[in-house]
Amino acid sequence: xxxxxxxxxxxxxxxxxxxxxxxxxxxxxxxxxxxxxxxxxxxxxxxxxxxxxxxxxxxxxxxxxxxxxxxxxxxxxxxxxxxxxxxxxxxxxxxxxxxxxxxxxxxxxxxxxx
Amino acid sequence: xxxxxxxxxxxxxxxxxxxxxxxxxxxxxxxxxxxxxxxxxxxxxxxxxxxxxxxxxxxxxxxxxxxxxxxxxxxxxxxxxxxxxxxxxxxxxxxxxxxxxxxxxxxxxxxxx
Numbered sequence: 001x002x003x004x005x006x007x008x009x010x011x012x013x014x015x016x017x018x019x020x021x022x023x024x025x026x027x028x029x030x031x032x033x034x035x036x037x038x039x040x041x042x043x044x045x046x047x048x049x050x051x052x053x054x055x056x057x058x059x060x061x062x063x064x065x066x067x068x069x070x071x072x073x074x075x076x077x078x079x080x081x082x083x084x085x086x087x088x089x090x091x092x093x094x095x096x097x098x099x100x101x102x103x104x105x106x107x108x109x110x111x112x113x114x
Numbered sequence: 115x116x117x118x119x120x121x122x123x124x125x126x127x128x129x130x131x132x133x134x135x136x137x138x139x140x141x142x143x144x145x146x147x148x149x150x151x152x153x154x155x156x157x158x159x160x161x162x163x164x165x166x167x168x169x170x171x172x173x174x175x176x177x178x179x180x181x182x183x184x185x186x187x188x189x190x191x192x193x194x195x196x197x198x199x200x201x202x203x204x205x206x207x208x209x210x211x212x213x214x215x216x217x218x219x220x221x222x223x224x225x226x227x
Binding site for chain 1: 144145146147149154155156157158159162163164170172173204206208210211212213214215216218219220221
């Protein structure tokens with residue numbers, strides 16, 4: 001099955017700095033790469049996603065880059081703020097399916113210090 | 115309000131006592147899933163359903179059962195819970211063709227003693 005590795009497991013930055021989280025995957029058929037944010041005690045929520053035919057996607061302070069050849073994709077958060085503190089999960093759609101079979105990474109605990 | 119609901123939110127039970135966690139969504143989503151979340155392991159998919167009466171195993175299905183008799187409901191059944199099933203469980207749903215965009219329920223904290 002699909003294997004997704006996420007690094008780092010914890011990340012601590014100062015407010016205003018950038019944060020980068022990287023995921024690698026094994027299934028070359030995967031073609032959707034969403035990122036979810038989970039605040040403490042809350043449910044995961046989709047924050048951004050990228051398709052395999054796109055190399056980069058931006059939404060305000062967050063961006064996703066994808067390298068299909070190397071099978072890795074990354075989440076970039078610029079100008080971090082304390083409210084960015086959360087657990088971030090990458091995911092891939094196993095086998096390139098569209099019906100909700102997702103494999104998640106292990107999560108990254110991001111802490112932004114004021 | 116569009117939402118995914120789960121019940122109960124918290125449950126403490128004993129080994130071997132059958133239990134059901136309910137999940138319901140009011141967004142007319144075709145796809146539904148169950149996940150468990152454990153520290154350091156992320157979210158692992160237990161089962162998913164593509165439509166009524168269509169379900170398939172995720173990555174960690176052992177010890178769990180599901181059914182999808184109605185589009186809006188997707189209960190998770192633990193026939194004989196064991197302590198290693200102590201976890202935080204999330205139900206999620208998504209639109210047909212957009213399975214990567216999942217809407218999660220609030221979670222159910224299960225403790226099996």
